[in-house]
Amino acid sequence: MPLPIVGTLFYSGPPLHVLHDDYAKQGRIDDRAPVVAAAEVDVDAPPATVWRLLSDVAAWPSWNTDIKSVTLDPAVAVDAAFHWKNGASSIRSRFAVVAAERELTWTGVSTGIRAVHRNTLEPLPGGGVRLRSEESMAAPLIGVIFPSGVLQRSLRKWVEQLKRTAEAA
Template sequence: MPLPIVGNLFYSGPPLHVLHDDYAKQGRIDDQAPVVAAAEVDVDASPAAVWRLLSDVAAWPSWNTDIKSVTLDPAVAVDAAFHWKNGGSSIRSRFAVVAPERELTWTGVSVGIRAVHRNTLEQLPGGAVRLRSEESMAAPLVGVLYPSRALQRSLQKWVDLLKSTAEAA
């Protein structure tokens, strides 16, 4: 059940370790967060091809110009850390789910905003794959500064760019 608007305005969500272990690792975002969005697209490429792009985080800036840099420590693995710049935000993240050709999920924090970002792949009949990206963001006033519709646009751009890159390969 959604929180009342005033309560949601100041909702900060669970601590990051709880968000990581009890939400992200369990296949869910924080649906009580003030900023929540999802986007999906069908990609005319194999799950392996989409997975290669999605899991090569160091190469994200090559297909998504909003991402300026990614530093991975040491590799894409559950609980491994990575730091990246997306737009004007520097984000500290940790992988929660690394399931090749099925799911890549991480948690992250930037200027006090705690997020869960899930990417799931579903094999479709005929060889294509459905890519779904969903995210929650929680911090006091985050919904005023960065509303769900802005996150929706960002996620749609993410899946569309991944689709066009995978299909061009």
């Protein structure tokens, strides 16, 4: 059931450990969060190529112009931590799902904002893969400062840049 507008304005979501274990690891974002968006694109490249680019987290800045740096602690694995800078935001994240050629999901926190970001890969008949990226963000007043439309544009850019890089590989 949707939250009333006042509840949405001040909704901070579940604690980060609950968001990580009970949402992200279970294949879902926080659909009650005030900021929610998704983007998908069909990529004319094998799932292995898309997966290689997506799971090589340290190399994200090479194909995503918004990402400035990534520090991985120690590798891409469930519950492993990584720190990254996306635009002006410094984000502390942990992987929740690492399923080769199927899903890479993490939770993250930045200045009190708690997020779940899921990326799923679906093989297409005849080759290629459908890449879907979805995210939820929760914090008091986040919807006023960073509305869903802004997140939507960011996710669209994420999938389009990944598509372009995978298809050129």
